[in-house]
Structures are given as C-alpha cells and as structure tokens.
Amino acid sequence: MAAVPTWTGREANALRQALRMSVTGFAEHLGAARRTVAKWSSQGNKVHLRADMQAALDTVLARTTPDVRERFAALVRAGTSDALADPATLPVRNTHTHTGGGGINDFDSDGDVRRRDLLTGMTISGITRPNAATLLQVLVAPRPRNDEPVALPLRQFARDVAAAKIAYQACRYEQVFAGLVALLPALEPTRADAEGEQRAQVDALASDLYHVVGSVLLKVGDKGMALIAAERSTRAASSSQDPVVMGASARIMTHALMSNGHSNQAQQLAEAAAETLRRGTRLASTDAVAVYGALLLRGAIAAARDDNRDHAKAMLDEASHAADRLGYDGNERWTGFGATNVLLHRVNIALTLGDAGTAIALARQVPLDKLGLAERKASLLVDVARAYTQWGRYEHGLYALRSAYEVAPEEIRCRPTVQRIASDLAVLTRGHVRSAVFDFAQHAGIRV
Template identity: 30%
Template structure:
C-alpha cells in the first residue's frame, strides 16, 4: 500500500493494522504484549527501540520489508525473516533436550569431576572458537545426556554436584542455541538450568542460572521480568559473598552488568549506569586478571559493557570515546571481542559514519564469524549497511551481507 512518507513508525503500524482489519488486542497478542502497550506505540507515547519487537510486528502484519514500518526508502530492502535462524547443530541438541531418558539405569557410575571438566573445557571452546556454535553444538548432545544421567543416578553430595553440572550444561546450551533455537526449547533449557541449580541448593549456581534466564527474558522482550530475575538472584547470593570464592563474586558482578544493559535498552540511563557502577566495584574487588569461566566477568568485560550501555542509550560519542581507550586484545573471549566491535559499529552508525561502521564490522566478522552471523544486533548493522551504504561502499557492504547471510534471507 502507498504510505505517506511523513508518518511516524507508530502511525505506520496503526495504518497497516487497520488496513488488514486487525484489532489492537490481536496484533499486540501476536507480539506477546497487551493492547495498552500497542496503543502507546501507535500514539508515539512510547518509543519502539527493540529490533526484536519490530520484527514481530512486521511478521504479524505480513510486511516483508522492515523499512515499510520504520520509514525511509532504498533500492535495497531490509527483509523480515519468516522464522528463526537455522543451524545444523539444532536437530541433535533438540533430540537430547526433548528426548531425555526417564530411566535411571546406567552400566557404570559417572565420574562427576570428569564430567565437570568436560563442561569447563566446552565453555572455554565457546569463548575461543571462531565457529563456536558449530564446535560446541557438536559436543552438547552427549554432555546433556551424560549430565542428565549423572543427576538421576548419583546420590548425596555427588548428586548435588551433578545437579550443579547439569545446570551448567543447560546454561551453555542456552548460550550456544540463542537466536537459533525454537522458543519452546529456549524456555525449556533456561527452566531446567534454574530447576537443577535450585535442587542443588547452591547460591552461585542459582545466580548463574538466573543470569541465563534473564538473557532469555530480555531477548524475548520482557525487560521488567529480566531485571526482576537477576536482581532476585543478586539478593540471594549477596549474603554469601564475604569470604566466598572469586567465582561467586564474579557471577554477582555479571548480574549487575546484566541489569545495566537491560535498563539501557529500556532507556533508563540513571539505573543503567548505577548497575554498571555496581559491577565495576565488584571487578575492583577481584584480582586484576580474574575472569569468570562462563560469563567472562572481569575487568575487560566491565569495560566492554560500558560501551554497550552507552550505545544502547544512543550516546554514541561516549561509546566511541570509551572504545578508543580500550585494547580489544585484553578481552579474554573471542565471542565477546567480536561483539565489542559490533557495538563500536553500532556507535558509528548512530553518528551516520557508514565507512567506519563497515570497516569495524569486517573486523568483527574476521574475529568471530558465527558470532556476527547469529547475533541479531550484528545482523541488524549488516542489514542497515547493506540498505544505506553510499555507492562507493556498496560492493563491500554487499559482500558483508552475503557473509552474514542477510542476502540469503531475501
């Protein structure tokens, strides 16, 4: 349909909804929200910053090009995918998660220390491989089955340790399948991680599982619930921090950074920096070289999150200034280092500098191909560059889009 160019995003959504004969409750329900939320979006009383919600609205309205909702014209479209991204590791992981055995029979006892060692090594692989989803995804089915068997068959203190390991495995599964898992599997994995940690009655494991649950809630556009979960977990572990192992304080700091990003994405600047400051204080209380094994909380990751918070608050000048003072090579995780460059690219795009954004995205892709290909924020940057890059940069932007898989989505 012919939409006037001067309409806002909210006005475009209302026009498209009414042209399709959809009521507010119906469209809002398809996005997992209530009609009051949609009314505020359409009236302009509430900004719509979430790319995930924009995609949901576009899919529900049967719009194939996101720019029809957001406005702007280009010879290149920003396609709306019909479903989630696909990854070849998913069938095996799905089978292990959804087809778990109810039998307690096992031919030989499970050595829980050995199993935990395998999990720890797989976490290291997640943070160091350029193809982390593929390599970790290949190992997860056996890890899931073995951890489930250990939790069923062991007893006493060994069973508690097995439950902590099981929670760890499901947290790793959540990380490795983020944005590619069907919604039902994502929720099952997050819930099983939290349930196993609670059965073990181990505060650090519960806090880590809550951090994972918070990721699922935030990425499915439930920021209030995400903030509540991570703050409840922080309150649970806080009384145990005096004299606790460094990893307990590490997960407590990771919860603070999680809250900082959640608030930043919701435009709550004061709260975002308050939570970041809390995480910064935790990092200062730990050895300078400390890195949490799964969340990679530590000095470098705190500094990384400052850039993320500033970018999410659209303070691009501050984000880029912070990035200028940060040595990317001190980031202990390849995955996080790639995401750091994506955040820098977002900052450049916010300032309208396509040349710098494209250069930085090429660096990010070289560091972590699968991180860029399977992270929505990175794909959004690649799509925006593909859509808006000036003529001289279009060949390079087109090549990046092809590597990331944007072109294949058309």
C-alpha cells in the same frame, strides 16, 4: 486473539488442553516441574504464575497454530475443568522410576527422559551452514529404543560441560551443538548414578549445561526456547543448593527475559539475585565476587533497555566496585568478569540508550589485549559496528564487522543482530562502500 494480560493456572491449563498435551508433556515442553503444572490444573485462577513462566507461556501461545488458538480462546471463555484431559487424547509415553528425591528428577520425572532430546519443538535458524540441518535433526529427533544414553563418570561429565563452555566462549558454535548432542541425553542417567555430594555436583553441572543451551539459542535468535532452557538451568541450580551456582544461573534467566521483552522483570531478577548472593556468601570467594558483578552488569543492561538511565548507571558503578574488589580480568564461573568487562558493558549501555558517540569513545578505551575471550571481543566489535552505523560512519561500521569476522566467523554468521547491521549498511550505503558491503556479506555467508 489478544495476548493474555496475566497468566493464572486457569489460562495455563486451557493452553495445555488446547495443545492436547498431558500434564507431563506440557511440563516437559515448558521446562516446568510436573507438580507445578498439576497445581495449575487443580487450583485454576487461584494460582498466579511467576514472571519467567508468564513469558514462557506467552511464547508458547504465540507459536501455536490458529486451530490451537481457537480452542484455547473457547476453553478460556467456557472455563476449563480442573480434571485432567481425557486419557484418550493424551500422547502415548513410556514411564520409568527414578531413584532419589528432589532435584532434577522433580521436573523430569513421570516421563521417558531418555527418549527426549534437547528441547521439544526447538527451531534454530542462522547457525553456520551447511551443518545446521544435521545438528538440528540430531538435537530434536527422538532416539531409537536401541540407542539409550548411558551415564558418564562424573569427572568426564564435568570435563565435557567445561568443554562446551569453552567452545561457546570461543564462538565455536558447531562444536557447542555437537557437544550438547552427546551431553544432554547423558545428563539424567549420570545424575541417577550419583549419590550424596556427587548428586549436588551433577546438579551444578546441569545448571551450567542448560546455561550453555540458553546462551547459544539466544545467539541464533530462538528466544522462546532459550527462556525454557534458562528455567531448567535455574531449577537445576536450586537443586544444587550452591548460592554461587544459583547466582550464575540467574544470569541466563535475566538474559532470556530481556530477549523476550521483559526488561523490567530481568532487572528486578538480576538485582534480587545479586543481593541474595551477597548475603549468602558475603562475597568471600572470587567466584562469588565475579558472579555478583556479572549479575549487576546484566541488571544494568536490562535497566538501559527499559530506558532507566539512573538505575543502569548505579548498577554499572556497583559492578565497577566489584571489579576493583576482584582485582583482575578473569573468567571465574565463566563470567569473563573484571574491569575490562565493565567497560564493555558501558559501551553496550551507551549504545542501547542511543548515544553512539559515547559508545565509540568508550570503545576506544577498551584494552583489546585484555580481551582473552573471542566471544567478548567479537561482541565489542559488533557493538562498534552498530554505533558507527547509527552515527552515519558506514565505512567504519563495515570495517568493524570485518574485524569481528576475523575474530569469530561463526559469531558473525549466526547472529541476527549482525544480519540486521549488514542489511542496514546495504540500504544506507552507496558506491564502492555498498559494493564492499555486499562482497563482505557474500564472503561471510550473511543474507542482505
């Protein structure tokens, strides 16, 4: 069936009923607040959904079976009822009562979060073998009743979230997944045990945690579920009421929107979030400056993907001013932001705009000794490999891929972008270079 041009509450409710989900189940599947989904059900076409939720529903619909799509089309044609579905069709669940008001409980309440793991229906492909299947099973399988997660002390929870961030930036993705397996089930019990200022700290940590989830899902190519993780990060950040945390969470949302083909919305979100952060903090802290600059860089990439050269350049230049204001290459709020980071984005944007020669020239200016994060160094080398491949310098492209593999082997094994470059090189090269491409792909575990 044709895509939905604009999602209103009516179409969203039709999709929920076609999937035979309860309001609570559908809210959890989307990473939305239960009251939001209930509002769609009660107000129908009077409610027009936000761009990020439109994208999430696009993804959910695209992944449905033909039977579900047929039911959805019939419900849309007939007009869906404002009433909830017949209780006999709803999944059986256990309920419990949370303490406190607002925050994360708003989107996890009225359901047994302790029996839910990472994200329902998540699929991961391409993560380093042979442990991918085991990790996936642990992440998505319901926990047995006798294995209920327990709250963690706040200090330990903060350390574990930081460890997940560090492992992600070091491209140790198997370690990231192992950390998520332990952390995500403990999130809600930890928050339930927190009060007052500690509750806001847990909200901020939850935003960072879902940021990692979204980021690693984007690495392995699961764009739709990354968008849902980004939505959860955004909502947890809002509960924290910390403008820097909210700005940081907007970064993963812009990235997820871009990856799902919504570059214009991503650009607008990045620009708006950066301006909100500037007004709310006056950029009085290094954290605020770093997140502000990182948001501008995300917006610049989104503008380039939308072929808006002038806007991309303007946002890059403003990010450069922010880097000058910061004065050093750091990793405040896990941004890796600084003048070198701006230069890395100039490389990527030149490549995005189809100027491989400029991308190579800019890449030669990058001071590699200032790239302390393996993820950033590997991403630069992957961009260089793409540029050389576009430029017809295939042997140089292969060399860049090999260099990236030496820096971060898990990054090279899992990223769909790398697999596409390797496949292109396998097709485009001849003779000893082609043999070298196949040797490298076999060694790195890449299918070509």
